[in-house]
Amino acid sequence: MSKKIDAKIPEGSISEKWTKYRSTVPLVNPANKRSIEIIVVGTGLAGAAAAATLAEMGYKVKAFCFQDSPRRAHSIAAQGGINAAKNYQNDGDSVYRLFYDTIKGGDYRAREANVHRLAEVSGNIIDQCVAQGVPFAREYGGLLSNRSFGGTQVQRTFYAAGQTGQQLLLGAYSGLERQIGIGTVTMYSRHEMLEVVVIDGKARGIIARNLITGELERHFGHAVLLCTGGYGNVFYLSTNAMGSNVTAAWKAHKQGAYFGNPCFTQIHPTCIPVSGDHQSKLTLMSESLRNDGRIWVPKQKDDKRAANDIPEEERDYYLERRYPAFGNLVPRDIASRAAKERCDAGYGVGTSKMAVYLDYASAIERYGKIEANKKGIHNPSREEIIVMGKAVVKEKYGNLFDMYKQITGEDPYEVPMRIYPAVHYTMGGLWVDYNLMTSVPGLYALGEANFSDHGANRLGASALMQGLADGYFVIPYTIGSYLSGEIRTKAIPTDHPAFVEAENSVKERINKFLTIKGKQSPESFHKRLGKIMWDKCGMARNEKGLKEAIEEIRALKKEFWSDVRVMGDADEFNPELDKAGRVADFIELGELMCIDALNRNESCGGHFREEYQTEEGEAMRDDENYMYVAAWEYEGDSKWSLNKEPLVYENIKIAQRSYK
């Protein structure tokens, strides 16, 4: 039986909901805050921002990360930028426009109230980061610089070269370290959360494993915040860090938290193509490169000429051809599918033929001419133009060009880059209400770990915005509505039977991994899972493939639990054991993703079902039947029930998404 879902969206007009709610949400007085403990799992943008802010407010915070330092969370790798509706460029931006672009970019599958709130606080994020000393790119006049990103027609993206995520995270990390230094946050690095402890229906703590000693620890909290990122690594190859995993979110799911839209994954169009079977991860080339780079393939099938030998008239700039209004800046899902379409049709380039060109030659020339004008050089030679143009490109994208050269051995200043789509981000995640609370009271999910703001496709430079919005500006207010009712709850001793039982179940599972003593490594299972997911639940999906995938994953799960080989012991530093636990959870998640993709008989955003497309090959939504969030409830091994949260659009007119 499907349950009724209450997203707890406040009453009132869209532009007043958040302001009003924020001013009326119950507060916890300072004296009570001191005795309330909050557990924050994960220290990326959402986690570090939340932990620091809640500690500043007076709560007692415990923060956990599996890396050796909170500064290493994968937010650090975000390259291109962060959106904010500042309208510093005077190009017509506004809170409403950012709200509108995000809903449309998400192909009308995100919750209006959440997205509007996100747009409202976006400006505060920039202010906060500047105050922390985040060195954003600036113009010569000393003011902040902006660039454009896919899916929008304004320049609202703030950036720090190609290292925006790093600089934002180091800002949040410094705030977190400040609180650690003061003693208001206790930091547990190299710790992995392995269970949520639920007492009388409320989240009351976690079981964490000290990854150095192997010791299992019990931690109490009045509330538990999961800021544990996305699950793109279910595909094995993705742009995520090697350690990124779904384990914390999956444990929460099995304890009753609904999983929202698990099949909504983002395949990013501009990544360095796979070079061989040894490949362990894929590297993103920032979407900001699509600002200036032009994407093309040869007009002739299976053209064997080198890129620079193919004359202009024999190149097909297919994005500019198909989508003249947005050109190379169409949203990611559209750019990715278009690349796949060209390669599948036989126009791909490179040795694998599974790549397209991203060309900077015309940008270098354009910037060179602008520089010549700025410097008052009349009639510059072509060589001079190229030298000056390369210098400009180097300043804007230098670190990305260096990275490309380092990985491929080719110089992108001289030859076009080869790119192909890769798994990058997951819009799906734990279902949360307007307060960011999951369906388990006291258990919250922030940032990429929740499903909330990006619908079926995330626009570039929106992930950093959402992570920091949730951590700095949303949870500090919304958590009050729950904690104000918990001021009488004393810290529950960790010898409570629920803690003992949770720890025992974790212990049993670890013991199981170590005693199967099969023949195959966790890594090899992960690779096989990834292949199933990519082939059958990747950029294009269909009923037959998804049904096969579900069967294959079930068989893989059985094989895993009878033939995995985990070396080493439980009471030591043991990355193989960590990996085994994560892969086991990915396998279960993979099954649910396929079930969700099979259930959603429409195409929307990053979810493309081959059966549902327009004549031109664009995604065809079914608003009548699928305008809802699929919130899956765990009911036992390979069993789920579907709860639906209907999406209501009161402020935006639903339309077929068009970027032509």
Added chain:
Amino acid sequence: MSEGNMNLTLKVWRQKNAKVNGSLETYQVNGISEDMSFLEMFDVLNERLVSDGKEPIAFDHDCREGICGMCSMYINGRPHGPLEAVTTCQLHMRSFKDGDTIVVEPWRATAFPVIKDLVVDRSAFDRIIASGGYISVNTGNAQDGNALPIPKEEADKAFAAAACIGCGACVAACKNASAMLFVSAKVSQLALLPQGQPEREERAIKMVAQMDAEGFGNCTNTGACAIECPKEISLENIARLNREYLGSSIASTVG
């Protein structure tokens, strides 16, 4: 599994944990492709060790795109290996030749104790940041981002210092295991920005005190740190830190 034709001899530091002594073990790895990253070559070796029923080599790594700062191998006597401005994870096998012998050790420094094999404990860096590597601004107190224009040149310098990934190669490269490059990068970033001014003096003194307390050595201006730094953090930062520290020691009420 073999994809290429490079055959290599690896000598890798193996150490069960912090309490026991370690030693170099020799491994033969064959069929390596030059397109593999150095860590992917380790993946191949580890898969083989597991299938032989032996314990794989523990090493730190995460993003594998040169930005998280987690990877940390001391390769043929150089932190992050033979190339400049490149982390271990971005080092590719095309930088080696068929038949090479490669020696791989962990970072070696008193302040970075070995946890296992090639994994060390770098939490001392976090404690240094916690001692003062921040601007004390609570969430919600910020003025408009453009209220305070910052000259592009200063902002660019601050950014260059802020590019530090906290990997610890500077410490590993230094014969004194000094953390001056790391500390100076953060002190410089914040000293160059107007937002960092109110706590400027206090910051330099506190961070240096914490660095000393952690057991890092002193700086003797050898400059190996800046050469080995994968993010090319400049020695100018150390000069700036020295000025900051001296100025603060004279002026400050903290010291």
